[in-house]
Amino acid sequence: MPGEYDQLLEATIEHLQQLKAHGTRFVTVDTAALKALTAPVAPAKAPAPRSLSAQAQTVAAAPAPVTPNTAAPVKERSVFAPAAGIPPEPVIEPLAPEAKPAAMAELRARASICVKCPSLVAARTQVVFGVGDVNAELMFVGEAPGADEDAQGEPFVGAAGQLLTKIIQTMGQSRETVYIGNILKCRPDMPPGASGNRKPTPAEMRTCIPYLHEQINIIRPRVMVALGATAVEGLFGKPIPITKQRGNWMTYRDIPVMPTFHPAYLLRNQAMSEKRKVWEDMLAVMERLGLEISEKQRGYFLRG
Numbered sequence: 615m616p617g618e619y620d621q622l623l624e625a626t627i628e629h630l631q632q633l634k635a636h637g638t639r640f641v642t643v644d645t646a647a648l649k650a651l652t653a654p655v656a657p658a659k660a661p662a663p664r665s666l667s668a669q670a671q672t673v674a675a676a677p678a679p680v681t682p683n684t685a686a687p688v689k690e691r692s693v694f695a696p697a698a699g700i701p702p703e704p705v706i707e708p709l710a711p712e713a714k715p716a717a718m719a720e721l722r723a724r725a726s727i728c729v730k731c732p733s734l735v736a737a738r739t740q741v742v743f744g745v746g747d748v749n750a751e752l753m754f755v756g757e758a759p760g761a762d763e764d765a766q767g768e769p770f771v772g773a774a775g776q777l778l779t780k781i782i783q784t785m786g787q788s789r790e791t792v793y794i795g796n797i798l799k800c801r802p803d804m805p806p807g808a809s810g811n812r813k814p815t816p817a818e819m820r821t822c823i824p825y826l827h828e829q830i831n832i833i834r835p836r837v838m839v840a841l842g843a844t845a846v847e848g849l850f851g852k853p854i855p856i857t858k859q860r861g862n863w864m865t866y867r868d869i870p871v872m873p874t875f876h877p878a879y880l881l882r883n884q885a886m887s888e889k890r891k892v893w894e895d896m897l898a899v900m901e902r903l904g905l906e907i908s909e910k911q912r913g914y915f916l917r918g
């Protein structure tokens with residue numbers, strides 16, 4: 615329908631303007647997409663007015679105005695499925711390493727005053743944007759800030775965060791050499807008097823996920839780790855059982871993603887076998903990154 619086409623076009627224009635605002639200078643668009651962009655203009659050149667049904671047929675037949683780079687392998691595009699309501703992301707040229715800090719700072723400034731989720735805005739202490747190296751090769755993606763993160767303004771600083779920090783250090787890395795971000799930038803609000811944290815709703819994830827997409831576009835890590843089912847759902851736009859998917863590589867655009875258990879799960883389930891599963895996932899990540907792995911590292915949590 616023409617209305618849907620216009621909405622999609624407006625959403626695409628708005629998204630491109632956002633990319634430009636944070637420093638993106640080039641966007642890769644394939645030939646088919648360019649033809650699609652010009653297709654709606656062509657009927658205006660026709661001397662005689664056309665019937666509404668004929669116009670509707672033209673619009674319905676036109677492909678989406680902007681599509682991911684067709685030069686990328688098909689399997690990469692087919693794995694990535696943006697959640698409903700999120701405009702498709704164009705594949706953008708990687709930023710130069712020296713341009714990334716400014717682009718990330720601009721994005722952080724924009725996110726820090728975001729008021730798209732009124733109930734979360736009313737409850738939050740601050741927006742918890744992300745932490746680490748904007749040129750990191752490895753990026754961890756979690757679910758949402760909890761009470762500790764909301765208070766301190768940094769992701770993964772509570773008990774689960776301390777365990778994640780240990781895992782990162784055991785990999786021979788640090789919080790400064792990787793990047794850590796969340797699907798949601800604000801703590802999901804809790805009923806008055808309730809303690810603990812709650813899972814973000816699908817609507818909240820859809821609203822906030824564009825910020826994470828922009829973070830990933832800026833960093834362009836070589837490998838990502840999705841921590842828990844919610845992180846996988848937020849990244850890939852649909853629920854995927856983490857017990858079945860963990861340990862099996864996925865692809866977000868052209869970036870390999872290792873799904874694994876959330877550290878909070880390891881705090882609840884102290885079984886050595888579960889720790890070993892997560893550690894095996896991290897060994898796979900290290901191998902993918904070409905990091906040296908010692909015999910000691912290979913042997914962690916093998917007992918039990």
Ligand code: SF4
Binds near residue numbers: 821
């Ligand atoms: S959760 Fe995300 S989209 Fe919602 S108010 Fe916070 S920063 Fe904005």
